[in-house]
Amino acid sequence: MGKYILRRSFFAIPVIFSVVFLVFIAMHIAPGDPIDLLLPPDSPWVSDDGRAEYEAELRTRLGLDQPLHIQFLSYAGNLLRFDFGDSLYSKQPITNELLPRYQATLELTILAMGISILIGISVGVLSAVFANSWLDSLITFVALAGVSIPSFWLGLILMLVFALGLGWFPPSGRPASAFTAEGIRFVVLPAATLGIASAGILVRITRSQMLEVLEEDYVRTARSKGLREARVVLRHGLRSALLPIVTVLGIQFGSLLAGAVVAETVFAYPGVGRYLLQAVSNRDFPAVQSGALFVALTFVLVNLLVDMTYAFLDPRIRYS
Amino acid sequence: MISVARAEETTIGVRQPFLRRMWKRCYRNKATLLSLIFTALLVVVTLLAPWIAPHDPLDQDYMNTSQTPSAEHFFGTDNLGRDIFSRVIIGSRISLSIGAIAVAIGMLFGVTFGLVAGYFGGVIDEVMMRMIDVLMAFPGILLAILVVSVLGSTVSNVILALAIFSVPTFARLTRASVLSVKELDYVTAAYSIGIRPFPLIIRHILPNISAPIIIYATLRMATAILGGATLGFLGLGVSPPTPEWGLMVSDGRHFMRTDPHIILFPGLAIFLTVLSLNLLGDALRDVLDPKGQYN
Numbered sequence: 001m002g003k004y005i006l007r008r009s010f011f012a013i014p015v016i017f018s019v020v021f022l023v024f025i026a027m028h029i030a031p032g033d034p035i036d037l038l039l040p041p042d043s044p045w046v047s048d049d050g051r052a053e054y055e056a057e058l059r060t061r062l063g064l065d066q067p068l069h070i071q072f073l074s075y076a077g078n079l080l081r082f083d084f085g086d087s088l089y090s091k092q093p094i095t096n097e098l099l100p101r102y103q104a105t106l107e108l109t110i111l112a113m114g115i116s117i118l119i120g121i122s123v124g125v126l127s128a129v130f131a132n133s134w135l136d137s138l139i140t141f142v143a144l145a146g147v148s149i150p151s152f153w154l155g156l157i158l159m160l161v162f163a164l165g166l167g168w169f170p171p172s173g174r175p176a177s178a179f180t181a182e183g184i185r186f187v188v189l190p191a192a193t194l195g196i197a198s199a200g201i202l203v204r205i206t207r208s209q210m211l212e213v214l215e216e217d218y219v220r221t222a223r224s225k226g227l228r229e230a231r232v233v234l235r236h237g238l239r240s241a242l243l244p245i246v247t248v249l250g251i252q253f254g255s256l257l258a259g260a261v262v263a264e265t266v267f268a269y270p271g272v273g274r275y276l277l278q279a280v281s282n283r284d285f286p287a288v289q290s291g292a293l294f295v296a297l298t299f300v301l302v303n304l305l306v307d308m309t310y311a312f313l314d315p316r317i318r319y320s
Numbered sequence: 321m322i323s324v325a326r327a328e329e330t331t332i333g334v335r336q337p338f339l340r341r342m343w344k345r346c347y348r349n350k351a352t353l354l355s356l357i358f359t360a361l362l363v364v365v366t367l368l369a370p371w372i373a374p375h376d377p378l379d380q381d382y383m384n385t386s387q388t389p390s391a392e393h394f395f396g397t398d399n400l401g402r403d404i405f406s407r408v409i410i411g412s413r414i415s416l417s418i419g420a421i422a423v424a425i426g427m428l429f430g431v432t433f434g435l436v437a438g439y440f441g442g443v444i445d446e447v448m449m450r451m452i453d454v455l456m457a458f459p460g461i462l463l464a465i466l467v468v469s470v471l472g473s474t475v476s477n478v479i480l481a482l483a484i485f486s487v488p489t490f491a492r493l494t495r496a497s498v499l500s501v502k503e504l505d506y507v508t509a510a511y512s513i514g515i516r517p518f519p520l521i522i523r524h525i526l527p528n529i530s531a532p533i534i535i536y537a538t539l540r541m542a543t544a545i546l547g548g549a550t551l552g553f554l555g556l557g558v559s560p561p562t563p564e565w566g567l568m569v570s571d572g573r574h575f576m577r578t579d580p581h582i583i584l585f586p587g588l589a590i591f592l593t594v595l596s597l598n599l600l601g602d603a604l605r606d607v608l609d610p611k612g613q614y615n
Contacts, residue, residue: 018454026470141351144602148595150546152553152566153587156573164577254459261461262550266573277554280469292458292466299459 004311012304017076019296023289024075028068035059062286084290089282094290098272102294105271107178108190108263109256115195116252120202121238121245127203128210129233139203146200151259155193155266162189172268190263197259198252205248209241216240243314250306254299341607355599362593366412375403377410377563386579395585398568399575404582407563408589414564415593418475419545422482426544427537429483430490435521437491438498449495452488461485461547468556478557482544493536497529531608538604542597549590565590 035055058064062085063071078085084094127139163171169189176183178191213219214237222236223229261273268274272291279287346353365372375393381401389396395404437448458466464481471477501507502525510524551557552566560567565586572582 014450015453015457018450019457022454022458023466026466144598145591145595148542148546148591148598150549150553150566150569150587150590150594152550153569153583153590156569156576156583156587160576160580251459258458258460258462261465261554265554276465277556280465281555285469288466288469292462295459295462296457300457 001311005308008307008311009304012300016297016300019300020076020079020293021072023293023296024072027285027289035064079293084293085286087279087284087287089279089284089287094287097287098275098290098294101270101272101275103177104174104269105257105260105264105273106298108187108194108260108269108271109253111178111187111191112194112198112256112260112263113249113253115191116198116202116256117249119195119199121206123199124203124206125210125233125238127207128214131207131211136207140207143200143203146196146203149196151193151197152262152266154196155189155263158189158193159266174269186267186269190267190269193266194256194259194263198256201252202245202248205245206241209244210237213237213241243310246306246310246313250303253302253306257295257299257302338607342603345603345607349603351599352603355596355603358592358596359600362412362416362596365409366416369409369413373403373406373409375406377402377407378561379403386575386582388579388581396579396581398572398582399579404568404585407568408565408585411563411565411568411586412589412593414475414558414562415545415548415566415590418479418482418548419541422479422544422548423486423537423541425479425483426486426540427490427533430487431494431526431533433487433491434494434496435498435526438495439502439517439521439525445495448491452491455484455488461550464547464551465554465556468551473551473556473559475558478548478551481551482547485547486540486544489540490533490536493532494529497532498525501525501528535601535605535608538597539601542594542601545597546590546594 035058063074066074082095084098086092087094087097090097123139123143127136127143130136159171162168170186171189172186174183174186176186178184178187210233214233219232219236222232227236258273260271261277263269264271264274265277272294276288276291276295279285279291346356379402381397383401384393384397385401386399387393387397387401393403393405395408398404398407433448433452437445455463464478464485467481467484468477471480507520507524510520515524548557549564549566549569552564553570554566555570557566558564560571568586569583569590572579572586575582
């Protein structure tokens with residue numbers, strides 16, 4: 001197992017390196033001088049007279065007068081020291097700004113994932129157990145509707161009904177961590193908004209995996225031994241169906257992490273996604289880079305974790 | 321021999337009774353029938369939009385702002401007195417063309433990538449797939465946000481962003497399909513009589529892996545339309561006053577408490593469009609791929 005973890009972690013290094021490179025090079029891919037991207041003519045951060053001076057200062061500070069490979073090395077070097085540079089907008093270190101938002105987004109994503117797993121797997125199993133019944137058709141349809149509904153629209157409707165209409169939950173904000181009595185009410189609607197689509201996908205996958213597994217010989221054996229149906233389905237069925245579901249969970253976590261930007265925007269929830277979006281509209285490119293990097297690197301790490309879980313659950317992978 | 325027989329069976333089996341099988345599926349599954357009707361209707365509406373829309377989608381009427389649905393304004397009017405029905409109708413052109421063009425471009429590059437990587441294998445495959453891995457490290461809509469933020473939010477950049485977002489999955493799907501077809505006897509036979517790689521890939525491999533690509537393109541179109549609308553909602557898509565569905569929801573949300581109909585109809589338009597494309601994709605999968613080979 002140790003050897004597998006080491007090997008798999010090793011494979012993640014080139015991906016992480018390339019992600020950093022891609023985010024770095026994004027600034028240089030845009031046509032024209034990168035300084036135009038950082039300080040566009042309509043940039044609100046600099047007056048016309050101070051412009052040339054600030055431009056020169058920025059060029060030196062960011063090392064834009066250096067050759068590209070030197071720039072990249074110093075960028076990557078700074079990242080290793082957890083230095084993401086300063087925001088052009090607030091002039092503050094981006095790391096300080098991002099960390100609390102990162103926590104907020106992680107909380108939101110984890111809760112959304114929880115909702116999605118809870119609904120997705122239980123309803124998926126139900127659908128497979130009652131395969132081809134009216135209940136199954138209904139579930140399949142609702143699951144597809146969940147995947148198809150635009151999450152920003154769903155979020156607004158949830159807000160309209162449960163916050164503005166019924167007043168069960170506050171419509172926006174995040175006064176405290178989601179894992180406190182005060183904060184939990186604020187995260188329910190965003191997490192539900194975010195989790196629905198992913199729940200739909202999980203229902204579909206759980207259903208198809210369960211249908212396959214329930215045909216297996218060992219399930220028939222378990223039944224013929226006279227085990228109760230619930231035990232057959234959960235112990236003998238779901239347990240082996242879980243393996244492929246775990247892989248999908250990793251990808252789902254990534255989509256949730258990125259999709260959080262929508263829930264955060266609708267519910268004015270101060271997370272990385274909203275930071276990223278504000279940075280885009282402020283034309284604060286270093287902040288955009290860092291936000292994107294945070295999300296992408298988290299996703300790479302989560303996938304690493306998922307692969308390890310998978311190897312732990314299925315010994316065949318470790319030894320191949 | 322078995323593999324040859326199977327390959328023939330797939331080609332013939334898919335081509336001939338496709339319409340009849342689709343018809344049977346519609347007969348049994350009413351959701352499929354409805355999605356087919358809705359999609360057909362949508363295409364007609366998109367093509368004839370300027371003739372169907374009763375009002376100018378940009379025309380502001382300050383005497384009639386935020387009207388609820390009526391005989392004059394089927395979906396009511398928005399906060400600037402613009403006819404929401406006309407805006408939704410004209411907006412179908414934008415959403416559908418963004419989705420269709422983005423998927424077409426993504427498919428072109430993704431499939432080419434997958435064909436080359438899968439057919440040639442070895443180092444080429446390894447390098448190309450690692451490139452795809454890197455693109456896939458940017459989950460969901462993140463890559464699109466990054467692209468639009470660098471290049472600016474215009475329609476063509478939104479299309480580009482969504483196309484890039486579609487490339488990796490098309491590439492992986494195509495590569496996997498090529499690998500399963502490549503070893504079949506008819507490909508070996510074609511290779512052994514000296515057919516060069518390019519014609520071999522185009523004439524012999526591509527037609528036999530088209531089913532999963534078609535299925536996937538339909539599903540991807542749904543994702544791309546949803547993605548385009550999401551970018552519009554986030555303010556990264558087309559700019560106002562263009563009647564883009566996502567943007568319409570975004571504009572309307574400030575008046576949501578008093579006039580929920582402003583966000584209701586454009587959102588419903590996105591939802592139903594994406595839902596029917598997804599239903600259609602599912603139906604195509606069942607009809608084109610009854611054995612579930614490509615799942």
